[in-house]
Amino acid sequence: MLLPITQYGDPILRVPCAPVEHVDLEMNTLGVNMLETMYAAEGIGLAAPQVGLSIRMVVIDIPEDEEEEMSMVTVNGEQRAMRDIMPLVFINPELEPYGKQGLCTEGCLSVRGIRSQVMRPERVRAKLTRLDGTVLEIDCGGLLARCLQHECDHLEGRLFTDRVSSAARVTLTKRLKNLLHRGQ
Numbered sequence: 001m002l003l004p005i006t007q008y009g010d011p012i013l014r015v016p017c018a019p020v021e022h023v024d025l026e027m028n029t030l031g032v033n034m035l036e037t038m039y040a041a042e043g044i045g046l047a048a049p050q051v052g053l054s055i056r057m058v059v060i061d062i063p064e065d066e067e068e069e070m071s072m073v074t075v076n077g078e079q080r081a082m083r084d085i086m087p088l089v090f091i092n093p094e095l096e097p098y099g100k101q102g103l104c105t106e107g108c109l110s111v112r113g114i115r116s117q118v119m120r121p122e123r124v125r126a127k128l129t130r131l132d133g134t135v136l137e138i139d140c141g142g143l144l145a146r147c148l149q150h151e152c153d154h155l156e157g158r159l160f161t162d163r164v165s166s167a168a169r170v171t172l173t174k175r176l177k178n179l180l181h182r183g184q
């Protein structure tokens, strides 16, 4: 089932999300629906507040051809192909970004039509709990590291537009204002 995607200006995108206490059948259905919604919108990640739920849950699916050289990822200490762990549906993530800062263009399904360069650490160590209770300890770079940081920002009520450099901010602020008016 496709869920409506919360758009920029909706206050739920600005609230830190609550931890998921227990996983029931409803959560599994939500995971399936979030993936379906993300695929339909041609995104690679979607966080629960983007479908109107203020809980710490995220789905990610990074297609293989997006970033060939980073298609390997360390999972629980072992080198694995990215496709082996996709799609990811997880709750209560713990993230530790590290390494040098890198610039990358980001967009967001909740901020339609706007893409901007964002600086973030290039690598991430992450502890992700899947809905079946298994825990993945991931060490990665590339698009997955970028996507994990972007989605986990959503869980804190942060958007990629908050992280844009001050030089790009003037243009961005104007475009965001237009987006708000369009949405009304």
Ligand code: NI
Pocket (backbone or CB within 6 Å): 107, 108, 109, 110, 150, 151, 154
């Ligand atoms: Ni986003």
